Amino acid sequence: MAQAADYRILHEADLRDYLAGLPDLKALLGGEPASWEITEVGDGNLNLVFIVKGAKGGVAVKQALPYVRLVGESWPLPLSRAHYEYLALSRQAQLAPGLVPALLHHNDKLALTVMELLEPHIIMRKGLVAATQYPGFVDDITTFMARTLFFTSDLALPAAEKKEAIAAFAGNHALCKITEDLIFTDPYRIAEQNRWTAPHLDGLAANLRDDMELHVAISRLKLKFMASPEALLHGDLHTGSIMVTENQTRVIDPEFAFYGPMGFDVGAVLANLLMAYFASAGHERTQGERAAFEVWVLETVDKVWNEFARKFLDLWRTGPTGDAYPTSLFTGDKGALRLEAERQAYMQRLFTDTVGFAAAKTIRRIFGLAHNIDFELIEDPWRRAISEARAVRLARGMMVEAAAFRTIADVTGAARKVRDWQPELTG
Amino acid sequence: MAQAADYRILHEADLRDYLAGLPDLKALLGGEPASWEITEVGDGNLNLVFIVKGAKGGVAVKQALPYVRLVGESWPLPLSRAHYEYLALSRQAQLAPGLVPALLHHNDKLALTVMELLEPHIIMRKGLVAATQYPGFVDDITTFMARTLFFTSDLALPAAEKKEAIAAFAGNHALCKITEDLIFTDPYRIAEQNRWTAPHLDGLAANLRDDMELHVAISRLKLKFMASPEALLHGDLHTGSIMVTENQTRVIDPEFAFYGPMGFDVGAVLANLLMAYFASAGHERTQGERAAFEVWVLETVDKVWNEFARKFLDLWRTGPTGDAYPTSLFTGDKGALRLEAERQAYMQRLFTDTVGFAAAKTIRRIFGLAHNIDFELIEDPWRRAISEARAVRLARGMMVEAAAFRTIADVTGAARKVRDWQPELTG
Numbered sequence: 078m079a080q081a082a083d084y085r086i087l088h089e090a091d092l093r094d095y096l097a098g099l100p101d102l103k104a105l106l107g108g109e110p111a112s113w114e115i116t117e118v119g120d121g122n123l124n125l126v127f128i129v130k131g132a133k134g135g136v137a138v139k140q141a142l143p144y145v146r147l148v149g150e151s152w153p154l155p156l157s158r159a160h161y162e163y164l165a166l167s168r169q170a171q172l173a174p175g176l177v178p179a180l181l182h183h184n185d186k187l188a189l190t191v192m193e194l195l196e197p198h199i200i201m202r203k204g205l206v207a208a209t210q211y212p213g214f215v216d217d218i219t220t221f222m223a224r225t226l227f228f229t230s231d232l233a234l235p236a237a238e239k240k241e242a243i244a245a246f247a248g249n250h251a252l253c254k255i256t257e258d259l260i261f262t263d264p265y266r267i268a269e270q271n272r273w274t275a276p277h278l279d280g281l282a283a284n285l286r287d288d289m290e291l292h293v294a295i296s297r298l299k300l301k302f303m304a305s306p307e308a309l310l311h312g313d314l315h316t317g318s319i320m321v322t323e324n325q326t327r328v329i330d331p332e333f334a335f336y337g338p339m340g341f342d343v344g345a346v347l348a349n350l351l352m353a354y355f356a357s358a359g360h361e362r363t364q365g366e367r368a369a370f371e372v373w374v375l376e377t378v379d380k381v382w383n384e385f386a387r388k389f390l391d392l393w394r395t396g397p398t399g400d401a402y403p404t405s406l407f408t409g410d411k412g413a414l415r416l417e418a419e420r421q422a423y424m425q426r427l428f429t430d431t432v433g434f435a436a437a438k439t440i441r442r443i444f445g446l447a448h449n450i451d452f453e454l455i456e457d458p459w460r461r462a463i464s465e466a467r468a469v470r471l472a473r474g475m476m477v478e479a480a481a482f483r484t485i486a487d488v489t490g491a492a493r494k495v496r497d498w499q500p501e502l503t504g
Numbered sequence: 505m506a507q508a509a510d511y512r513i514l515h516e517a518d519l520r521d522y523l524a525g526l527p528d529l530k531a532l533l534g535g536e537p538a539s540w541e542i543t544e545v546g547d548g549n550l551n552l553v554f555i556v557k558g559a560k561g562g563v564a565v566k567q568a569l570p571y572v573r574l575v576g577e578s579w580p581l582p583l584s585r586a587h588y589e590y591l592a593l594s595r596q597a598q599l600a601p602g603l604v605p606a607l608l609h610h611n612d613k614l615a616l617t618v619m620e621l622l623e624p625h626i627i628m629r630k631g632l633v634a635a636t637q638y639p640g641f642v643d644d645i646t647t648f649m650a651r652t653l654f655f656t657s658d659l660a661l662p663a664a665e666k667k668e669a670i671a672a673f674a675g676n677h678a679l680c681k682i683t684e685d686l687i688f689t690d691p692y693r694i695a696e697q698n699r700w701t702a703p704h705l706d707g708l709a710a711n712l713r714d715d716m717e718l719h720v721a722i723s724r725l726k727l728k729f730m731a732s733p734e735a736l737l738h739g740d741l742h743t744g745s746i747m748v749t750e751n752q753t754r755v756i757d758p759e760f761a762f763y764g765p766m767g768f769d770v771g772a773v774l775a776n777l778l779m780a781y782f783a784s785a786g787h788e789r790t791q792g793e794r795a796a797f798e799v800w801v802l803e804t805v806d807k808v809w810n811e812f813a814r815k816f817l818d819l820w821r822t823g824p825t826g827d828a829y830p831t832s833l834f835t836g837d838k839g840a841l842r843l844e845a846e847r848q849a850y851m852q853r854l855f856t857d858t859v860g861f862a863a864a865k866t867i868r869r870i871f872g873l874a875h876n877i878d879f880e881l882i883e884d885p886w887r888r889a890i891s892e893a894r895a896v897r898l899a900r901g902m903m904v905e906a907a908a909f910r911t912i913a914d915v916t917g918a919a920r921k922v923r924d925w926q927p928e929l930t931g
Contacts, residue, residue: 244674250664289842415716
């Protein structure tokens with residue numbers, strides 16, 4: 078765990094000296110330390126991120142700050158999150174090799190991690206705003222999710238190992254609390270940090286605060302988030318935590334990692350693709366210019382769920398058997414058939430969770446503290462509000478009637494219908 | 505945690521010296537240590553239990569053995585269970601004062617705990633075999649369950665505290681594993697340690713092993729047991745873990761304590777009362793001589809659920825608010841009404857869990873390793889098998905169609921119907 082006494086923020090000069098003292102990294106960077114080019118690039122909400130380039134190579138350095146960068150020292154946040162991020166990244170690297178940045182160095186006391194420099198990868202969300210299609214994304218992200226979720230679940234692990242793993246991440250509760258507040262609570266009540274496209278969405282925001290069916294649904298999801306340690310989650314798996322080229326995908330920033338409900342990770346990916354879809358109309362300069370992108374995004378939503386489910390089921394059928402659903406209780410043809418039916422039922426329950434969590438991840442981006450550039454970069458507030466209202470309309474249905482969406486095609490079908498709906502806005 | 509190096513089994517002479525070295529206990533017992541009367545009385549499956557009586561008072565001493573007493577050194581079991589038992593007992597004493605034995609001394613290295621001597625309390629199961637009614641039991645056990653479960657749940661705790669508490673008990677997985685194997689797996693497959701009233705129940709045992717609907721149901725319950733840390737459970741709350749007089753109730757032996765699904769504790773109490781009910785016919789010497797007892801037992805089943813639910817709901821309405829179901833989302837009359845409806849829905853889900861877990865606790869006592877004297881003391885194997893078959897018939901329905909039992913009256917009504925059913929037995 079990070080100890081405040083040994084911690085210091087490494088600014089550029091300190092960082093240069095620190096890296097120069099690590100022979101492997103010094104060799105990797107190459108040339109004289111004085112010649113290394115160091116740039117602070119952190120555009121996230123919480124940390125310092127440096128890119129360091131030497132004569133031979135480059136690295137990315139991430140250091141946690143003892144407070145929320147977005148807000149300042151008034152909102153302290155434990156440095157230990159760097160420890161949990163490192164733990165999660167190590168586990169993900171074992172389980173989904175090549176889909177997370179390579180780990181080069183970690184210092185718990187400094188809450189600092191050095192990783193492979195991802196070049197020429199960009200944050201996927203930026204690519205989506207630019208209507209870029211990523212043909213390798215479905216395969217990569219579904220492999221990442223299926224493998225990290227299955228292999229850390231009771232389906233694959235002995236119960237003792239699973240309990241120890243839950244305990245190993247239990248201390249990351251300050252990061253969980255951010256999610257509990259900002260995703261599952263604040264958007265549905267008056268909270269200082271909330272914001273939305275105003276006055277256009279004022280009416281919608283008021284409806285949200287008054288919608289008791291929605292409050293019950295979000296509260297059930299919150300309870301599930303807090304008390305269903307099904308698997309090791311990334312915990313913040315939106316398109317801003319994914320770096321891509323056309324053919325490569327790297328999942329970054331698992332500092333929110335903990336044992337939680339699988340649908341939270343899967344729902345995060347789906348929600349952020351759906352938001353890219355609804356935002357797309359707002360980025361059009363001429364009508365229909367992004368039509369092919371929009372078709373691709375919705376196809377991607379379909380495929381992300383379907384491929385994830387296929388791979389997860391495949392691992393369950395052929396991978397290691399944990400203490401859940403012991404194979405000795407499902408012998409013979411009859412047992413095999415019944416177990417397969419139960420696997421399908423399990424996936425259906427997971428899909429219902431996923432639909433609900435996707436809805437929660439959408440609403441928080443429109444009415445809560447942290448917004449996303451999919452919507453934020455739509456300059457005209459009317460057009461932005463129209464895109465946002467459509468996303469909220471779909472999300473409200475997904476949250477309150479999650480179980481009515483039986484397949485992912487039900488979700489994308491509903492999204493298509495909402496795409497051309499003209500909301501009544503305020504102001 | 506217990507360290508093997510510092511551990512030694514305290515036999516009578518060692519124990520006398522050890523207690524003599526503890527001034528408070530020495531004073532409590534009174535007189536010369538040489539005059540203390542020390543008796544080993546452990547009739548449980550796992551530990552040594554001594555009763556020590558001096559000139560002035562007595563104490564009970566429990567020491568964990570590094571193996572399962574029932575089986576011997578071939579089945580090792582961590583001494584750390586004494587640590588978790590002590591942790592649980594301390595928490596229960598805070599939450600349900602007067603309903604657990606007073607803690608007098610604990611030594612983690614020796615895996616030893618000294619407690620108040622409960623006199624003239626007897627193990628409740630023995631009383632039930634003797635058709636004794638306990639008028640104070642409903643009120644006491646429902647207070648114990650409502651308070652220990654509510655106050656350790658997300659309904660009452662901040663999420664951070666809850667996660668730390670889960671982690672504090674995560675190391676007790678060896679005891680959880682016993683439950684996972686002996687309750688949720690072995691009775692449904694061929695396992696060396698299984699036993700049942702043979703040959704009379706051979707056919708029923710074979711049906712159980714072949715019943716894939718039941719295997720799915722027990723596997724879902726097992727998964728819930730492993731991955732739903734709703735509250736701090738006693739973990740073994742049968743009528744052998746409860747000591748009673750007519751007016752006093754003390755819950756003992758929480759060494760299986762961990763964070764799990766609430767229905768497991770509530771179901772344990774109901775199952776053991778239902779088994780006492782079905783066993784009762786087997787203890788009759790003349791027809792109807794235990795009729796009043798049987799009426800009382802079924803009334804007690806009804807009241808245990810109803811009073812538990814009433815007290816739990818009352819705590820939820822008036823007690824501390826944890827991070828689940830934040831009151832700020834349920835303001836005004838409309839919010840209050842909707843939250844109350846959700847509380848009822850929550851209790852309905854908990855009832856369904858309870859019904860399923862009660863069934864699991866029943867079947868394991870008839871086909872698994874650990875049986876209970878309710879049935880075992882019925883000498884005539886035919887009569888014993890008839891009682892057992894009735895209990896299994898009810899339990900099978902409760903497990904496979906748990907949600908069809910909407911109220912506890914549905915359970916006791918079904919029990920009454922099965923009471924006079926004549927099963928077809930083998931042999």
